[in-house]
Amino acid sequence: MKIDKEKAVLMLKTCxxxxxxxxxMIDDGRYCLDVVNQILAAExxxxxxxxxxxxxxxxxxxxxxxxxxDVDEKIGEVVDVLNKIMK
Structure with missing residues (x-):
């Protein structure tokens, strides 16, 4: 997990x-679509x-x-997360 953890932390810090x-950009009154593109990159x-x-x-x-x-519990947790992602 260490390498994956480091990658995830780096991605989140970049985000x-x-x-x-x-x-x-919003404070500076930048062009709306530039702001939208920045938000899409963060997402x-x-x-x-x-x-x-x-x-x-x-x-x-x-x-x-x-x-x-706990196999049923863990599978249920993953299914719950996937349901949130797929909304």
Whole structure:
């Protein structure tokens, strides 16, 4: 998880920078579509980080649950998250 964790943290920090830049763009009265594109870039990074973390969860927590009694609980958690993503 260490490499994936570092990647996710880097993506989230980059996203935070993009959000800060977006706020400055709005304050500066920048062109609306430039602001929209900045928001889309931040959303893409959030989605990418989310996929990476979900993948890691599947490879560790859910995989480990198959050898214990929480397998139904872990599968339910993943299904709940996927339902939120697919809205």
């Amino acid at each position: 935070r920078g993009q959000i800060d830049a977006t706020l400055k 893409a990074l959030l989605k990418k980080a989310n996929k990476l973390i979900l993948k890691q969860h599947m490879e560790s927590c859910v995989k480990n649950a198959f050898t214990s009694t």
